[in-house]
Amino acid sequence: MTIKLHNTLTQQKDVFVPINPDHITMYVCGPTVYNFVHIGNARPVVIFDVLYRLLSRHFPKVTYARNITDVDDKINKAAAENNESIKQLSSRFADAFHEDMAQLHTLTPDLEPRATDNIDAMIETIQALIEKGHAYEAEEHVLFQVSTDPNYGQLSNRNLDDMIAGKRVEVEPYKRAPGDFVLWKPSTDDLPGWDSPWGRGRPGWHIECSAMINKHLGKTIDIHCGGQDLIFPHHENEIAQGTCCHDQGSEKFVNYWMHNGYITMDGEKMAKSVGNFFTVRELLEKFPGEVLRFALLTAHYRSPLDWSEDTLIQAKASLDRLYGALRNAPPSTTDISHPKIDQVEVHLKDDLATPQALSVLHALAGDINKSDGEEKAQLQLALRQAGDHLGLLSSNSDDWFKWQADSSNNEGLSDGDIDALIEERLQARTDKNFARSDEIRDELKEQGIILEDSKDGTRWTRG
């Protein structure tokens, strides 16, 4: 019954014990919206969507928050280049992000706070940190003084002495110690800024999450998720801010920290800065979103997942098999119980073991293909429901097999063209004119259309 989650704080799988079983709180670090997201950015969104679905099945209320960072130096730069406001730029890419994530069948978070809507909360948090002696002003900046937090380094399992200060980036001269990080920084007139007790400026990167969690979810939340690359410094700094701003500095900020592994390309981390990435948008031109989602779930979320064309081809083939088992399934929304649905749940409750959960889906598909009648119908319902636990198999199976890349341009045969040719072929077959019949089938195959004859007629698939 218990749910186990890998907690970066303890570096092991822990039994999930909620703060309040009647209301779970989870927060996922969302995108900085200055361009289209790549498939690596999509991984946490899909993975923690599975977590959200799981928690929602086991607890009466789950509040899932995912922020949108809409002020940041990369945004400022991009907006300036386009000669538009950061609001215009960030809104456009936030919309694009929502569209892309919808294609991946992810559920909408309950809250989606934006940084620029929460500047006041950030200023309050910074003020509290100054009052409690954890932050100081220097040259119009406000900095967090890391040495005042004895627990600093707890999440990333490192101590300041072991880190080589300024190894890769120059240490600013106004810092008291190299590890101190910016809470607030001044803006010149040409940059976005907000009035504050320290002059016109803008927030540092880490403060928004701490402040928004505090404001929207509470002092201590159950689960905080994100990519591994956020462990340090982002999440380490969030903990420092999020605990030190409270009266009881020892109050926990987050009970369970979950981090997903990287998507790699030829073994190397996919990253915008490296340039080795595919945007979700371009991948969606070639494959249905569900294929991307499935591919992201084939590996365990903490393992690296190497991305290639073959990854998608194999994911598509697997989904074809599952949807094949659902063909001619009776429409129904009835909740049913089946041991294999329970098996899926058992795997998901074990730190989101999605690969094992997917293997159960395949077992169900095999059962379906070997059964018929009422038993088959029941098994199909079970597969639909098991798939729903993973956010999969919600499409109509006929639509699935007729999915067409680039449906906007009219290259290739329309559904009507195909049906007409099948009609002609049927007549040829009735006449035992197999030469003509096979000719039509070969023509269609040239166009990527695969035919399947059965006693109930001929159906087709875009391969």
Next chain:
RNA sequence: GUACCGAUGCCUGAGUGGUCUAAAGGGGUGGAUUGCAAAUCCAUUGUUCGUCAGUUCGAAUCUGACUCGGUACUCCA
């Protein structure tokens, strides 16, 4: 320098002391089915888990060394 992760069969990818003669899918091969196909079903393929030592009655799983690759200490999911 410090901290950390990975290396599994043709491919993707589970498995962290015995039920592993390694899940599941993809791929290959043979058979059933089909006018022929496709889909489906059945069978089959891979004694093998980076290397070398060790612990153990027993290791893919634990320990040590090594090799290779990657990550963090910059922005990053």
